[in-house]
Each structure stands twice: as structure tokens, then as C-alpha cells.
Amino acid sequence: MGENNTIWIEKYRPATLNDVVGQREIVERLKNYVGAQSLPHLLFTGTAGIGKTTSAVALAREFFGENWQVNFRELNASDERGIDVVRNQIKQFARTAPIGNATFKILFLDEADALTNDAQSALRRTMENYAHTCRFILSCNYSSKIIDPIQSRCAIYRFKPLDREAITEELKRIAKNEGLTISEAAMDAIIYVAQGDMRKAINALQGAAIINADISEDMIYEITSTAKPDEILELLHIILKGNFEAAENTLNELTVKRGIAPNELINQFYRTLVNDTTLDRRLKVELISHLGEADFRISEGADQNIQMEALMARCVLSAVNHGSTK
Amino acid sequence: MQDWVEKYRPKSLADIIGNKDCLRRMIEWARDWKPGVPPLLLYGKPGVGKTSSAYALANDMNWEVVELNASDQRTKGIIERVAGATATTMSLLGSQRKLLLLDEADNLHGTADMGGARAIIGVIKSSQQPIILIANDKYGVAKEIKALCELLQFRALQARSIVPHLKYLCSAENKTCNDNALMQIAESAGGDMRAAVNMLFAAGSGADTVSEESVSTAAKDQRSSIFELVGGILRGGADRRLMEMSYDLSDTPDTVEQWVEGALPQIKNPRDRTEAYGYLAQSDLYLGRTYLRQYYTLWKYATALMVIGTAAAAGGQGVTGNIMPPARWNRMAGAKKKKLVRQSVLIKAAFAYHMPENTLRDEYLKAFGMIADKDPLSFAKELSLDGDELDYIIDDKVRSAEVMKEIKREEKEQEKKEKAAQKAAEKARKSEKTVRIQDLAKATKTEKPEQPEKPDLNEPAESSVSIGSAASKSADEPENSEKVGKSAEKKPSETQSTLFSF
Numbered sequence: 001m002g003e004n005n006t007i008w009i010e011k012y013r014p015a016t017l018n019d020v021v022g023q024r025e026i027v028e029r030l031k032n033y034v035g036a037q038s039l040p041h042l043l044f045t046g047t048a049g050i051g052k053t054t055s056a057v058a059l060a061r062e063f064f065g066e067n068w069q070v071n072f073r074e075l076n077a078s079d080e081r082g083i084d085v086v087r088n089q090i091k092q093f094a095r096t097a098p099i100g101n102a103t104f105k106i107l108f109l110d111e112a113d114a115l116t117n118d119a120q121s122a123l124r125r126t127m128e129n130y131a132h133t134c135r136f137i138l139s140c141n142y143s144s145k146i147i148d149p150i151q152s153r154c155a156i157y158r159f160k161p162l163d164r165e166a167i168t169e170e171l172k173r174i175a176k177n178e179g180l181t182i183s184e185a186a187m188d189a190i191i192y193v194a195q196g197d198m199r200k201a202i203n204a205l206q207g208a209a210i211i212n213a214d215i216s217e218d219m220i221y222e223i224t225s226t227a228k229p230d231e232i233l234e235l236l237h238i239i240l241k242g243n244f245e246a247a248e249n250t251l252n253e254l255t256v257k258r259g260i261a262p263n264e265l266i267n268q269f270y271r272t273l274v275n276d277t278t279l280d281r282r283l284k285v286e287l288i289s290h291l292g293e294a295d296f297r298i299s300e301g302a303d304q305n306i307q308m309e310a311l312m313a314r315c316v317l318s319a320v321n322h323g324s325t326k
Numbered sequence: 327m328q329d330w331v332e333k334y335r336p337k338s339l340a341d342i343i344g345n346k347d348c349l350r351r352m353i354e355w356a357r358d359w360k361p362g363v364p365p366l367l368l369y370g371k372p373g374v375g376k377t378s379s380a381y382a383l384a385n386d387m388n389w390e391v392v393e394l395n396a397s398d399q400r401t402k403g404i405i406e407r408v409a410g411a412t413a414t415t416m417s418l419l420g421s422q423r424k425l426l427l428l429d430e431a432d433n434l435h436g437t438a439d440m441g442g443a444r445a446i447i448g449v450i451k452s453s454q455q456p457i458i459l460i461a462n463d464k465y466g467v468a469k470e471i472k473a474l475c476e477l478l479q480f481r482a483l484q485a486r487s488i489v490p491h492l493k494y495l496c497s498a499e500n501k502t503c504n505d506n507a508l509m510q511i512a513e514s515a516g517g518d519m520r521a522a523v524n525m526l527f528a529a530g531s532g533a534d535t536v537s538e539e540s541v542s543t544a545a546k547d548q549r550s551s552i553f554e555l556v557g558g559i560l561r562g563g564a565d566r567r568l569m570e571m572s573y574d575l576s577d578t579p580d581t582v583e584q585w586v587e588g589a590l591p592q593i594k595n596p597r598d599r600t601e602a603y604g605y606l607a608q609s610d611l612y613l614g615r616t617y618l619r620q621y622y623t624l625w626k627y628a629t630a631l632m633v634i635g636t637a638a639a640a641g642g643q644g645v646t647g648n649i650m651p652p653a654r655w656n657r658m659a660g661a662k663k664k665k666l667v668r669q670s671v672l673i674k675a676a677f678a679y680h681m682p683e684n685t686l687r688d689e690y691l692k693a694f695g696m697i698a699d700k701d702p703l704s705f706a707k708e709l710s711l712d713g714d715e716l717d718y719i720i721d722d723k724v725r726s727a728e729v730m731k732e733i734k735r736e737e738k739e740q741e742k743k744e745k746a747a748q749k750a751a752e753k754a755r756k757s758e759k760t761v762r763i764q765d766l767a768k769a770t771k772t773e774k775p776e777q778p779e780k781p782d783l784n785e786p787a788e789s790s791v792s793i794g795s796a797a798s799k800s801a802d803e804p805e806n807s808e809k810v811g812k813s814a815e816k817k818p819s820e821t822q823s824t825l826f827s828f
Contacts (some may be wrong), residue, residue: 292627
């Protein structure tokens with residue numbers, strides 16, 4: 001544990017595989033490699049903040065002990081993409097002998113799915129040619145973007161988004177250490193905001209802790225610029241009643257006064273709709289489609305306010321047409 | 327300690343699993359190899375034993391291996407320096423041969439490998455050493471290279487032939503194993519031995535037993551069943567459950583989309599069916615936007631529309647037919663080939679007519695098609711097209727085949743002429759005092775680097791001498807050197823006969 005880090009996501013980054021939460025099966029496998037002192041190439045897939053990098057670093061520490069930093073190298077493929085990275089940088093690291101008692105080095109290539117196909121092709125033989133001095137751990141969001149020949153060369157580990165228990169466990173540990181109290185509602189809020197992403201969760205906690213050691217629900221929503229799920233539900237009900245003025249007012253309240261980004265609002269609205277069990281399916285799909293359209297237009301550079309207002313108008317019309325306003 | 331893929335990489339062809347016909351052919355090829363015998367091009371999916379076979383063969387034959395692959399900068403100069411030196415010179419150890427291994431022969435595209443294909447052609451034509459090329463995709467290999475090689479296809483391995491090998495590895499590593507676990511590995515490997523061994527290694531390292539439980543986390547990539555999802559859509563499962571299933575799939579939304587597409591005809595009511603296709607089409611729009619803009623946030627709308635929307639349209643009617651892999655995949659395999667053919671046509675034409683590929687495709691290709699239609703033979707020769715490429719342009723398989731026949735016939739005629747010239751040259755040479763051809767070739771190479779473009783019928787003695795050096799420079803003039811290379815086969819001075827046998 002890095003004691004001197006001011007940023008908690010570093011300070012509380014697990015140093016050993018045992019401390020990695022929520023990926024028990026994967027951690028057990030990885031520990032076996034350490035026990036056997038052998039390692040194939042690995043491919044870690046999964047969304048952000050669920051332990052891919054942490055596991056790779058912890059694995060390197062356990063393999064190399066003291067010397068881990070010289071025998072471990074982290075490259076981010078989306079920073080330094082392209083075939084020349086593979087041909088030069090990676091080879092440079094891979095070809096030289098490991099230091100200390102280690103029999104190989106570990107190269108961690110984050111966001112490997114950002115590598116072009118050409119670069120991936122070059123990587124695949126490098127992986128084999130230098131296997132005696134270097135093992136590769138590739139990390140990516142979507143394994144489908146990694147070319148088959150590389151998948152074939154790796155043991156693949158699919159990291160799952162962290163569940164409620166995993167995040168709760170970790171946050172409680174941090175809270176204890178930092179002298180914080182987290183209310184039940186505040187914990188729910190963090191879990192809602194984080195969506196299975198530990199990095200987001202810890203960051204939200206640290207942000208709130210600056211305000212007060214007593215962490216409340218409101219602080220979490222405030223610090224992350226997120227609307228409360230109840231507020232989104234309220235907006236949905238207003239729309240279903242067909243009241244455009246009220247919908248527009250609520251929208252302004254959330255975006256202008258509270259500073260919630262339209263993108264974030266759309267995303268939250270989407271989550272609410274998908275999890276809803278009461279709405280007519282066709283109406284639900286229609287509303288989701290409106291959200292997607294607005295999201296797309298905003299991403300293309302359209303004016304956020306106009307698109308959001310138009311979104312409200314469209315949603316209200318759909319509600320009226322489906323007779324939900326009666 | 328090594329990982330098992332390297333540790334148990336087969337040393338001898340006898341240890342290789344599957345593809346016995348290919349292995350037999352490789353042995354024959356190696357045993358009978360002499361300069362001029364065409365190189366082998368091994369192609370097939372990853373992990374089916376192409377590279378391993380090549381190394382095992384070299385080991386069996388006691389050949390040294392010199393390997394080049396895409397991770398080396400494959401510019402023309404480098405290939406010629408490394409491979410050229412290997413290919414044209416004899417090994418210092420006398421009769422021992424060197425096997426030149428060109429891996430990833432289908433990865434020569436792009437500016438980084440500029441001129442690489444041409445250099446390989448040059449090396450193949452001038453090589454005094456055996457060459458094996460390896461590729462995943464036959465269609466990714468330049469046609470000019472393919473024409474010079476003997477093609478051997480390596481097929482995906484059956485799960486039942488993978489299992490015994492896994493068993494062997496377990497016993498070699500002193501691990502007990504569960505048969506079901508091994509079968510599970512073999513099946514999820516999808517015919518890829520390397521993936522299977524990797525999975526076994528992942529499941530077995532650090533433990534004494536390979537159990538079913540340990541396999542499930544180590545599997546190539548777990549997939550929850552797409553059948554469940556598509557069935558759920560038709561049966562009208564709860565939205566949330568359906569969405570969860572779709573998150574859980576390892577398939578990307580565009581794959582799921584095609585499965586859903588395949589299931590929609592099961593909705594028989596025309597109104598419902600139209601509605602379902604409407605949602606799918608909308609979903610597809612979001613997929614397109616996602617990829618076009620690289621804005622992955624939009625993926626979720628695509629998923630929601632194709633899952634919840636189509637479920638709404640199906641109205642819980644239930645499954646009335648088989649849920650099958652998309653029929654389009656078969657068509658897509660064809661489309662992939664077509665795309666590659668188009669690409670190679672574009673590259674050739676863009677080069678020949680000095681214009682960007684995009685401009686060519688958008689504005690000129692159609693006109694070229696009509697022009698080519700008038701005189702396909704000249705057009706095909708001008709761009710040195712193969713049958714598929716010509717067919718792509720004039721859209722007429724039969725005629726394209728005829729044109730190719732005609733080109734072959736002309737080539738043969740040309741070859742005959744060359745041979746006649748060669749014979750005449752030999753006669754003339756024999757009548758002269760005996761000077762070793764190779765020495766002479768060397769001498770002439772240094773004395774007069776400029777060689778005549780074609781062996782000339784009127785100067786028999788000259789042309790026979792030029793063979794050796796022309797062949798080694800052939801990279802720059804593939805058209806011409808092919809003929810020269812072929813005639814070189816007949817040279818009586820190749821004394822390095824193969825003495826190996828199995």
C-alpha cells in the first residue's frame with residue numbers, strides 16, 4: 001500500500017492478489033501461477049475500474065518481490081499506438097534479460113484493443129519470440145477487438161463488473177482507515193454512481209470526505225454531479241403525465257442549477273428506463289430511442305440545451321400517443 | 327519455467343496432432359527438395375500447427391531455420407539482406423540446408439512493408455534454399471506469391487483429437503485430470519491447439535488436478551448462451567433479465583444483432599414482424615453510428631432496441647423454429663473474399679494509373695469495367711490480374727477463366743521459346759572449354775552487372791551465363807526472372823542432391 005499517496009485510488013490499490021476484491025476465481029488462478037513460478041501470456045478483458053491493472057501489478061509484485069519495478073513495464077496502447085510501438089518499445093523491453101532471480105519480465109499492455117491490426121500482427125510473433133524473457137499481459141475492454149492469433153496465444157480472463165458486496169467491502173475498509181462513517185443511503189448512492197467501477201467509487205468517496213467525514217447520500221450525488229435516481233423517476237412521471245412545462249422546469253433545475261451534464265442525465269434516464277418494470281414495452285423502447293438520438297446528436301456537436309428540450313418534447317409526445325397521460 | 331505451449335512444442339513431425347496429409351506432403355517435399363522446387367505456403371487458422379510443423383520438419387531434416395515475420399520491419403531491403411543472404415548462399419556447414427521461414431505472409435499490406443511482397447517474390451525465385459511461407463488467410467497473400475508456391479491448408483483440429491494430447495500433457499506434468507474438464511477445454515478451444523494448451527496451463531498450474539471448476543474460469547472466453555437470449559426475446563422474457571443476458575454475452579452487439587435477425591422470421595404476424603424489423607433496423611443505425619464515430623456509449627441503445635424492442639414486437643409468442651447461427655455468416659465468408667479481391671484490384675490499378683484508391687473505386691472502376699469488357703485479355707495482362715480479379719471487374723466468371731487460360735497458353739509458349747534458347751545455349755556452352763557455370767556466373771556478375779533483359783536467341787552463350795546473376799537480381803524484374811528461374815531448374819550444375827530420408 002502506497003502510504004504517501006494523496007489520491008486514494010493509488011493509496012488503496014491492493015498490493016497483493018489476496019487484497020483484490022470481487023474477482024475471486026481469477027485471483028485464485030493467478031496465485032497458482034505464482035505458486036508454480038510460471039506464467040503464460042494473459043489477456044484481461046472487462047470494463048474500467050474492475051481490477052485488471054491492479055491484478056497485473058499485484059501479480060508482478062508477487063512474482064518479482066523487491067525487483068518488481070525493474071522487471072515490470074506498463075504501456076498504454078492508446079497513448080502510444082501503432083506498429084512502431086511494438087517494433088521498437090516493446091521489443092526493447094522484451095529482449096533484455098530480467099534482473100535478479102526472475103526468469104522473465106512482465107510487460108503489461110493496457111488498452112491493447114486500441115492497437116491497430118497491423119500492430120497486433122506484429123505483436124503476436126514478438127510475444128512468441130521473446131516468451132523466454134518476457135510474458136505479456138494484455139488488457140482490453142472488448143476481447144472481440146483483439147485479433148484471433150493473439151487470443152490464441154493468451155490465457156483469457158474475463159473480469160466482471162464488481163457487485164455490491166465487493167464495493168461495500170472495500171469502501172468500508174477505507175472508511176475505517178480514514179475515520180469516515182458512511183450511511184446506508186450514502187453507500188447505495190456510491191454503488192449507483194459507480195456502476196461496478198471501483199475506481200469511480202473510491203474517487204467519489206474521497207471527494208465527499210473532503211466536505212465532511214460523515215458521508216451522506218446528498219454529498220455523493222453532489223460531488224459526482226449525478227442526479228438522484230428518485231429525481232429521474234420524478235422526471236419520468238412528469239413526462240408520462242404529458243406535462244411539458246413541468247418537464248422543462250425539472251430539466252433546467254438539474255442541468256443549470258445542479259450542473260449535471262446532459263450526457264450524464266441521458267445515461268441515468270436510460271438506466272431508469274431499462275430497469276423499469278411498469279412501463280408499456282413499446283413506450284419504453286420509443287423513449288430509449290429518443291434518448292439515443294439525443295445522445296448521438298450531442299456527440300456530433302449539436303447544442304446541448306436545444307437537444308435536451310427537444311428530447312423532452314419528443315418524450316412527452318410519445319407518452320401522449322401511448323395514452324399514458326390519462 | 328516455461329509455459330506449456332513452448333515447453334511442449336513438438337520437436338518432430340511425428341509429434342504433431344492432426345493434418346496428417348499436410349505433414350506427409352511436407353516430408354515428401356523436404357526429402358525431394360532441390361533448388362527450383364516451389365516453396366510451401368502453409369495456411370490455416372491460428373493454433374493448428376503451421377509454425378510448429380515447419381520447425382519440426384526442419385528439426386527432422388536437420389536443417390537450420392532462419393525466420394522472418396511481420397514484427398521485423400519488412401522493407402524490401404531488409405528481406406533481401408536477411409533472406410537473400412540465406413537463400414542464395416550455401417551454409418558454411420557444407421551440405422546442410424537452411425530453411426527460410428516467412429511467417430505471416432498475409433501481413434504484407436500497408437506502407438510499413440512497402441515492397442515487401444515484391445522482395446519475397448525475388449527471394450523465392452532466386453533461392454538456393456528451401457522456403458516455407460505461413461499465413462492465416464490464403465486470400466491475404468499476394469497472388470504473385472501464391473502462384474510461386476505449393477499451397478497446403480491446415481484445418482482446425484477436432485476436439486476429440488485435442489483431448490488425448492491434453493491428457494498426455496497432464497501426465498507429463500504429473501497432474502490428475504478430469505475427462506469432462508479436458509473435453510470442455512478441447513471444445514471451447516474451437517480447433518485451436520495452442521488455445522487449448524494455454525487453457526490447460528491456466529487451469530492446471532499450481533494445482534495437482536485439473537477439475538471442471540478450474541476449467542470454467544480458464545476457458546478461452548466464457549459465453550453465456552446466445553440461444554437463451556434469442557429464445558428469451560421470442561418468449562417475451564422480462565426486460566431486465568434480457569438485458570442482463572445480453573451484458574453477459576461475450577459476443578459484441580453486432581453479432582447478437584445477426585442472431586436476432588435470423589430469429590425474426592419466426593414472427594408470423596406481418597404487423598408484428600414489421601415492427602420487430604423496424605426496431606432491429608433502428609438498432610442497426612446505432613451500431614453503425616457507434617463504429618463510424620467510435621463512440622461506444624451508443625452501443626447500449628442498439629442493445630436495448632434490439633432486445634426489448636423485438637421482444638415487445640414478438641409479444642411473447644414463443645419459439646416456433648430453430649434458433650440458428652446467422653445464415654448471413656456463410657454469405658459473409660464470400661463477401662470477405664470479394665472484399666480482398668477488390669482490394670487487390672484497387673492496389674494494382676491505383677499503382678498502374680497513378681491515382682488514389684478511393685478516387686479509383688468511386689469514380690473510375692465502373693468505366694474501367696466497361697473498357698476491360700471490350701478487351702479483357704490486354705487489360706488482365708496490363709495489370710497482371712488473376713481470374714478472380716478479372717471477374718470482379720468484368721463480372722463474368724466464364725470469360726475470365728477463358729482469358730486466364732489464354733494468358734497461361736501464351737506464357738507456356740513463351741516458356742517453350744525460352745527452353746529452346748536454353749538448349750541452344752547449353753549446346754554452345756558444352757562445345758566450349760569446361761568452365762564451371764557458377765564460377766563463370768560469379769565472374770560475369772562482377773564484371774558486367776548489366777544483363778540483357780531477356781535471354782536472346784541470337785546469343786546463346788551469353789544468355790546461359792546470365793542465368794545465375796539475373797536470377798539473383800530478379801526482385802526488380804519479376805516478369806522476366808520467373809522464366810529465368812524456371813529454366814534454372816534444368817541446370818545440370820545443381821549438385822546438392824538431398825540425401826535425407828525418413
